Each structure stands twice: as structure tokens, then as C-alpha cells.
Amino acid sequence: MVLSCCRISWVRLAVVASILALVAGPGVAAERDPLPSWNDGAAKAAIMGFVARITAEGGPDFVPPDQRIATFDNDGTLWSEQPAYVQAAFLMDRLKAMAPQHPEWRTEQPYKAALDGDHQTLAAGGLRTIDTLVMATHAGMTSDEFTAAVTSWIATARHPRFNRPYTDLVYQPMVELVAYLKEQRFKVYIVSGGGVEFMRPWTETIYGIPPEQVVGSSIKLKYELSGDSPLLRRLPEIDFIDDGPGKPVGIARAIGRRPIFAAGNSDGDLQMLQWTTLAPGPRFALLVHHTDAEREWAYDRTSAVGKLDKALDEAPGRGWLVVDMKADWKAVFPFQR
Amino acid sequence: MVLSCCRISWVRLAVVASILALVAGPGVAAERDPLPSWNDGAAKAAIMGFVARITAEGGPDFVPPDQRIATFDNDGTLWSEQPAYVQAAFLMDRLKAMAPQHPEWRTEQPYKAALDGDHQTLAAGGLRTIDTLVMATHAGMTSDEFTAAVTSWIATARHPRFNRPYTDLVYQPMVELVAYLKEQRFKVYIVSGGGVEFMRPWTETIYGIPPEQVVGSSIKLKYELSGDSPLLRRLPEIDFIDDGPGKPVGIARAIGRRPIFAAGNSDGDLQMLQWTTLAPGPRFALLVHHTDAEREWAYDRTSAVGKLDKALDEAPGRGWLVVDMKADWKAVFPFQR
Numbered sequence: 001m002v003l004s005c006c007r008i009s010w011v012r013l014a015v016v017a018s019i020l021a022l023v024a025g026p027g028v029a030a031e032r033d034p035l036p037s038w039n040d041g042a043a044k045a046a047i048m049g050f051v052a053r054i055t056a057e058g059g060p061d062f063v064p065p066d067q068r069i070a071t072f073d074n075d076g077t078l079w080s081e082q083p084a085y086v087q088a089a090f091l092m093d094r095l096k097a098m099a100p101q102h103p104e105w106r107t108e109q110p111y112k113a114a115l116d117g118d119h120q121t122l123a124a125g126g127l128r129t130i131d132t133l134v135m136a137t138h139a140g141m142t143s144d145e146f147t148a149a150v151t152s153w154i155a156t157a158r159h160p161r162f163n164r165p166y167t168d169l170v171y172q173p174m175v176e177l178v179a180y181l182k183e184q185r186f187k188v189y190i191v192s193g194g195g196v197e198f199m200r201p202w203t204e205t206i207y208g209i210p211p212e213q214v215v216g217s218s219i220k221l222k223y224e225l226s227g228d229s230p231l232l233r234r235l236p237e238i239d240f241i242d243d244g245p246g247k248p249v250g251i252a253r254a255i256g257r258r259p260i261f262a263a264g265n266s267d268g269d270l271q272m273l274q275w276t277t278l279a280p281g282p283r284f285a286l287l288v289h290h291t292d293a294e295r296e297w298a299y300d301r302t303s304a305v306g307k308l309d310k311a312l313d314e315a316p317g318r319g320w321l322v323v324d325m326k327a328d329w330k331a332v333f334p335f336q337r
Numbered sequence: 338m339v340l341s342c343c344r345i346s347w348v349r350l351a352v353v354a355s356i357l358a359l360v361a362g363p364g365v366a367a368e369r370d371p372l373p374s375w376n377d378g379a380a381k382a383a384i385m386g387f388v389a390r391i392t393a394e395g396g397p398d399f400v401p402p403d404q405r406i407a408t409f410d411n412d413g414t415l416w417s418e419q420p421a422y423v424q425a426a427f428l429m430d431r432l433k434a435m436a437p438q439h440p441e442w443r444t445e446q447p448y449k450a451a452l453d454g455d456h457q458t459l460a461a462g463g464l465r466t467i468d469t470l471v472m473a474t475h476a477g478m479t480s481d482e483f484t485a486a487v488t489s490w491i492a493t494a495r496h497p498r499f500n501r502p503y504t505d506l507v508y509q510p511m512v513e514l515v516a517y518l519k520e521q522r523f524k525v526y527i528v529s530g531g532g533v534e535f536m537r538p539w540t541e542t543i544y545g546i547p548p549e550q551v552v553g554s555s556i557k558l559k560y561e562l563s564g565d566s567p568l569l570r571r572l573p574e575i576d577f578i579d580d581g582p583g584k585p586v587g588i589a590r591a592i593g594r595r596p597i598f599a600a601g602n603s604d605g606d607l608q609m610l611q612w613t614t615l616a617p618g619p620r621f622a623l624l625v626h627h628t629d630a631e632r633e634w635a636y637d638r639t640s641a642v643g644k645l646d647k648a649l650d651e652a653p654g655r656g657w658l659v660v661d662m663k664a665d666w667k668a669v670f671p672f673q674r
Contacts, residue, residue, distance in 0.1 A: 066547060143589060187549070200593045210403060211593035212524070221589055223582035223608050230612045232589050239590075245560040252480060252558055252569050253576075254591055256537045256548035271560050275567045 034180040037173040043328040050284045061282040065185035070261035074192035076306040077265045080169040082297040094137040135236035143232040191215045193243035215254045217242045247272035270311040285320040292326035371517040374510040380665040387621045398619040402522035407598035411529035413643040414602045417506040419634040431474040472573035480569040528552045530580035552591045554579045584609035607648040622657040629663035
């Protein structure tokens, strides 16, 4: 009798609580964990503590929503960059697909070396070789044609280690972080060394970041009117490299506001983190440290891709959070949950 | 008796209607005229008809909010560009303010000609002269210093004809149009030949367009870390000219989506209007035609500033709305209402 009475009151309480939650809206719903793939610990607490401080209306660290700009690096920060940048895989696949129309590539360098997988010859050529291969595969067509090529490639290409679409190789905890900041009225941007027109076709789908919030490297574009059809031609000439000291410049060009939150994983993000944090007011930066060879990769100071050395040295003195992927993340990829 | 009964029911009706309006929200509130400074006529009807079509959910021309991109030229489209671009007035005032620290300018060209108001010598120098004067007044300092200079200038400088701050010389009907499109969930951008860092300090205040939605011309920036203070140095080198065929390029770089609505007033906007309208789906473009010498200015095909010639010829065939300032606008400036 006592038991059945209590059961009824528990049910009633639950119903009342549900109704209250529905009526109260976001306030009560905030009890939900916005970062379920982060282990409870110092990293998660630091992020949530910062967000709580800057969103507390009337508090000393309150930041108005229009000034809540967050910038995220992409490769190695939002998705995997090993064993090579995804855009490099796209370049190689495109080179192979274009080869039949370019019989001269069978003998001409650096095309021959690239098609033969002759890494020694490619490495000896340095930046000039990369530039030649980028222009051969990324220029000449219109912007719309390039977008179509990226869209079709990203839908079919598969990651060599995980045998899954590259778009599965996003970091679940970082996707949650982007969504959490958006809920907290941040405007979240990607600021990446990758090509801006390579990223824009898929960033909205996999991260919820729209094209106009993607900042990246670019080659020059030229407007042409062909009959009554305007087009933008991709020229074989570098316009802007959005990497290292280029990141604060890219942010100034595209956004015109200084971020208060930045996330990166390599020395290519060093200046973005400095630019974000070395100014008055509440500010936050984090570095994703790749410490998990089993679920993803472990690399830092000596890696050819995504080298993290100077930024790792600066982090403690600057108060940047170093996220230990192995210790801080419950899952790395969505398919590992 | 009948009368008093009717009076009571009118009052009751009004109260009921008010409550309904409050409860129903935007739907009923739309009865309010969103463009009160536009005369009722074909121009206003064309704009509102287009917006009604593309916002009608389930209708054949519905455009989802994230694709509602609108781009507005600034000089001559959102504010006056006569007798000279506002940025040219800023340049001249800056040159005069800097002259005491540059005694060599008293004899050196083109500085001497500029300071003496010797238009003949300046005109003979052409683009190179303009470039020299721009770099002398717009480069060398940091981005933050330049922003401070613009902010202080715009707060005090006065328009020579109207003896009012330049920020009073905005077109009231266009400010209403920007606000109307924003209400209808457009993302409204400025796409101007003016300097992006010259515009960003005041566009939010006078138009409600935030810095990250301003696209413009730029000079190169360089990141420097001076001790623990990062800064962006403005270099004396053109980065990008966002004018004419540069406008679709600027849109692609900064936004990465094709606008469905564009507004301009000169041949410098021709390619932006082509890029916006010559594509499938519902699209809209307008040209502000300066026809009102009394309230503002009358100029088009032969004007040195804001020449409107080719775009005026193309307008009828392309279906672009030509707004007749004198006939279509009830007021030009806010202070004329």
C-alpha cells in the first residue's frame, strides 16, 4: 500500500517534471550534457566553464552574442589529416582520372612521379612540385565545375585505413563542440589552410558550418560572361594561403572581428591562437593533441603532416587547453560510439 | 442607442483585433508597410512581389532562408557618392592631417597637387597618383589604428553640400529595404568597391549590416607579433579590387553562395547584377537611378563618379528594376522625412 502510493507519486513527479521542462524551455533543458563524447574532466570543465562565464548576462565576463566569434582549423582539428590531408587524396585521384587525357604525363615530371607513386622524386621537387600538381588538378575549370568534382569525389572516395567515406572521419567531440557553441549563439567559422572551394561543398552537411563561414586558401578567380552565362574561371595562380601567419589575415579579411575562441592542432594554427587570445577580455584557445594511435593517430613534434611543436611549447604559458585525445575523448569518430 | 451600441462594438472589435495581432505575430503584423519611404507604384510592387513569391512556403518560387543572399553596393546605392566618394574625402582629410609630419609633401608630387587642390595635375597622374595617395594615407599603420582613424573621422566630418555627418546621407528607402529583407530572413551583404576596413567601423550602426557581411577592396595585411602583442600591419600593396568584374569574385571568395537579390547604381555593379540574375530560379536586381537633382543629384551616363551607362542599357533586357529616385522615393535622406 505504501509502496504503491509511492509509485504513483514518482510517476506524478516525473510527469510534472516533464511538463516543467517543456514549459521552462532552454533553462531546464541545459541539464542535458552538450558534450557527451567528452570524458568528464579538466578539459571538458574548462570549455564549459568558459562558455558559462561569457554567456552569463550581467556577469563580469559577459560577451554579447554578436561578438561570440569562434574559429576552428579543419584538418586534424575537425577531421583526420592522416596519413595525408584529404585534399591531397582528392588531388591524386583527380590526377589519375585526368591522366588518360594527358598522355604526356606518362613521361613529364612531376606528373610521372605522382602517377607512379615515386615519393622520392616528388619530395625532391618541394613546393614547386606541389604547386604544379595543384594547378593541374584545381585550376582551369569553372568554380561550379570544381564544386561538382569535389561533391562527386567526397561522396565516393574512401579513407585507406578505415575504409569509410572521409566524411565519417570527423571527430565526434569536436562536432559536439561546434554545435554547443552554436547553441550558445557563437558564430562558428572554419579557418583552414585547405582550399576554400574544396571545403564549402561539405562543411554544412558534416559540421553544420555554412559556406559563408568557411575561410581557406584560394587560387585566383576570373569573371567571364560567355553569351548570357556568367562564370568564374579558376586561374592557375595562388591568391591566398590561409595558414600560419595567414590565418589572422584570413580572419581579418573575411570576418573583420577578432575571435574569442579558437581551436587548432598544429603549428599552422599558432598565430590564430595568439591572435585570438593575446587581447583584453575573456578568451579561449585549445589544441587537439593526437595521442591515440589505436583509435586515430599519435603524432606531434616530428610529424610531416600536422606538426605540433612550437604551439605545444607555447600552450602552457598562454593558458591554452591541450586536449589529450586519448584521455579526454570518449569516442573519436561517430562510428566508434 | 443604435449608435452607442455600434461604438461599443467597434471598440470591442479593435480590442479583439489587437489581441489577435499580438497572438498571431508576424503574419498579421505584415500588414504594416515595410517600405514606407517608397511611393506606391511599380518599383515598390516589384520588390514586394518578388519577396512574397520567394518566401511563400510551398509555392513554386520558394527559396529556403539559407539561400536568401542579398548583395548591395554601397556608394550611390546605400548612401551618396557625390560630389566625391566619401572615402576620397577621408583620404584628403587624412593627407592634410598628416602633412605637418611630412614637410617634403610641400614640394613632392602628387602630394603637393593634392594638398593644393590642383585637380589638373592630379588628373594627369591617373591611377598611379590615386594609388600613391591611398598608400600614403591608408597603409603603414595597424588595422586597429586604421579603424580608430576611420571611427574618429566619420564621427566628425561633414558633407560639403548638406553640412551634416556623412552617416546622415544614407538613403532612407534603401535602409528600409535592407531591414525588410533581413526581416524576411535574407542575409544582406555590402559588396562595394570601397575599402573593407574603411566600411566596417560604421556599417552596422547606419545599415544594420555587421562587419562579417561587408565585402570590399583591400590592401595586403601582414601578421606580426610584437612582444606579446599580435597586430596586423597594413602594407602599401593592393590585395583585391572589389569592383566591376571583381564583385562576383569578391562574392565567391567571401560568401561562397550566389546571391538571389542584388542592388547597385553604376557600371561597377554590372557584373554583380549579371552574376546574380543570369542563373536558374527566382532572382531580382535593381539599379538606383539618380534622377533627383533637388533632393540629391541627377547623373548617369557621363558622370565621373558612379557612371551608369552599360548597366542602364542592359537593364530592360535583363529584367532589372530601374528605380527612379525622384518618382519612386517619398524621401531620399532620413532628415527629409
